[in-house]
Amino acid sequence: MKYPVVCVGRDSSIRKTIQEIERSPFDAAFVVDEAGSYLGGVAIMDLRRLLISGVQEMEAVGGYPLKHEFGLTEENLRNRAEAGRLVSDMELYGVHFVPLLAPGGKVKDVLSIEDLGRMHGLETNNAAAAKPAGRVLVVGGAGYLGCVLAEKLLGRGFRVRVLDSFIYGRRAIDSVAGNGNLEIVEGDLRNIHTCVQSLEDTDAVVLLAAIVGDPASKIRPTETIETNVLAAQALASACKLHHIHRFLYASTCSVYGVGAEELDERAALYPVSLYARTKIESEKIILGMGDDYFSPTILRMGTLYGYSPRMRFDLVVNTMSMKSFTEGEIQVFGGKQWRPLLGVEDAADVYIRCIEADLADVGNQVFNVGSDAQNYQIDEVARIIGRALGDIPIARDGSNLDARDYRVNFNKLTEVLQFKPGQRIDASARQIFDKLKSGVIRNPAQKIYYNHYFDSAEE
Numbered sequence: 165m166k167y168p169v170v171c172v173g174r175d176s177s178i179r180k181t182i183q184e185i186e187r188s189p190f191d192a193a194f195v196v197d198e199a200g201s202y203l204g205g206v207a208i209m210d211l212r213r214l215l216i217s218g219v220q221e222m223e224a225v226g227g228y229p230l231k232h233e234f235g236l237t238e239e240n241l242r243n244r245a246e247a248g249r250l251v252s253d254m255e256l257y258g259v260h261f262v263p264l265l266a267p268g269g270k271v272k273d274v275l276s277i278e279d280l281g282r283m284h285g286l287e288t289n290n291a292a293a294a295k296p297a298g299r300v301l302v303v304g305g306a307g308y309l310g311c312v313l314a315e316k317l318l319g320r321g322f323r324v325r326v327l328d329s330f331i332y333g334r335r336a337i338d339s340v341a342g343n344g345n346l347e348i349v350e351g352d353l354r355n356i357h358t359c360v361q362s363l364e365d366t367d368a369v370v371l372l373a374a375i376v377g378d379p380a381s382k383i384r385p386t387e388t389i390e391t392n393v394l395a396a397q398a399l400a401s402a403c404k405l406h407h408i409h410r411f412l413y414a415s416t417c418s419v420y421g422v423g424a425e426e427l428d429e430r431a432a433l434y435p436v437s438l439y440a441r442t443k444i445e446s447e448k449i450i451l452g453m454g455d456d457y458f459s460p461t462i463l464r465m466g467t468l469y470g471y472s473p474r475m476r477f478d479l480v481v482n483t484m485s486m487k488s489f490t491e492g493e494i495q496v497f498g499g500k501q502w503r504p505l506l507g508v509e510d511a512a513d514v515y516i517r518c519i520e521a522d523l524a525d526v527g528n529q530v531f532n533v534g535s536d537a538q539n540y541q542i543d544e545v546a547r548i549i550g551r552a553l554g555d556i557p558i559a560r561d562g563s564n565l566d567a568r569d570y571r572v573n574f575n576k577l578t579e580v581l582q583f584k585p586g587q588r589i590d591a592s593a594r595q596i597f598d599k600l601k602s603g604v605i606r607n608p609a610q611k612i613y614y615n616h617y618f619d620s621a622e623e
């Protein structure tokens with residue numbers, strides 16, 4: 165068949181059908197009878213709704229009403245008027261694929277709405293159905309990484325729901341706010357009702373929302389534990405009950421804390437902050453929930469850098485770029501400590517790769533996210549940025565304010581997802597410098613650019 169659409173027998177259990185659809189790039193399956201004749205289609209959303217309403221997962225999928233019973237024969241495929249009617253119906257019901265039936269009703273091939281349109285020179289407009297993974301819930305989608313990810317997901321045709329309490333304001337998602345595929349929910353993940361409601365009609369969940377960074381978590385320990393651990397656990401648990409298998413959890417290489425060796429995913433963890441400890445705790449809880457219904461992916465990212473509509477100037481590359489502009493000098497504390505860096509756009513691309521990957525390749529697993537080539541000592545970061553921005557002087561302070569010192573191995577990510585970084589720190593530093601120079605960012609001292617000031621965010 166041209167497209168590997170899932171075909172299940174009418175006796176197939178709802179559970180098995182959901183699993184097969186989850187592992188495919190489609191959001192629906194064709195249901196056939198014992199003789200292989202087409203009976204109709206079933207969407208994963210409808211199956212999830214059945215389970216939530218109390219239907220047993222081992223019940224047969226054919227026992228419930230099927231949808232989209234459009235079957236196409238060679239004969240009506242040749243008829244332009246019939247093909248045109250079919251295309252309109254498919255657009256109306258958001259169906260992207262239709263089975264081509266042999267005499268007797270067996271599924272012989274699968275055609276997409278574009279195939280039908282091309283054959284008869286018909287205009288097709290079925291963008292809504294062309295999503296490989298439907299709707300993605302991005303919790304924390306107005307944050308530094310979240311707003312970049314949301315925009316990229318929309319660009320790839322996903323429907324996106326952003327749930328965010330807008331600690332740092334909502335301006336970051338202004339540029340995409342008018343997109344018809346974006347839904348914005350203002351709410352707190354710690355509210356159980358909001359948390360569960362946000363899962364309606366969702367295929368994949370990305371959990372970014374957290375109290376982020378060592379200083380912020382130190383200032384707000386209670387909120388950190390509530391958000392980073394308890395709310396994360398509640399969301400993961402609700403996903404599992406909703407049969408949302410794909411769950412991407414944003415963790416951090418800070419879980420390694422200190423380490424002399426290049427650390428891979430099996431290395432021992434030495435957290436040096438509450439922030440890192442909450443991330444480790446959530447990793448354990450979420451991975452522990454993994455089973456046939458729930459296949460979480462833990463993404464331990466390096467320290468992010470680069471321009472984002474929700475700019476953060478409390479991340480090392482961004483701080484140095486900003487200080488080069490405002491003070492004409494880069495300050496380095498310590499300098500010998502190792503830190504893996506990762507461009508914010510690259511990070512967003514990794515999330516998209518995970519959403520589009522075969523769940524068997526990425527589910528129930530931990531990945532370090534970054535690249536071996538971007539493990540840097542802080543001194544070197546300062547030198548690269550200083551050079552990129554025109555020989556900015558570097559002021560050194562021997563005291564190391566940050567206890568973290570670790571080099572990370574990224575082989576697994578490279579092998580499984582073929583990830584190669586596209587961003588570089590010198591180019592990103594120049595971009596940030598230009599945003600400041602051109603006035604796109606007018607006052608980098610504003611509190612909204614720093615996570616540890618979040619209780620007094622100002623516009």
Ligand SMILES: NC(=O)c1ccc[n+]([C@@H]2O[C@H](COP(=O)([O-])OP(=O)(O)OC[C@H]3O[C@@H](n4cnc5c(N)ncnc54)[C@H](O)[C@@H]3O)[C@@H](O)[C@H]2O)c1
Binds near residue numbers: 304307374615
């Ligand atoms: N930035 C980095 O260098 C880095 C590195 C490794 C891992 N991470 C992880 O990536 C994720 C995103 O980081 P970021 O830099 O984009 O952070 P960020 O602080 O810019 O974004 C977090 C977002 O979550 C929202 N949020 C916080 N608590 C919430 C709640 N209770 N309910 C709803 N929304 C809430 C905030 O309003 C904000 O928009 C975090 O989980 C972080 O731990 C970040």
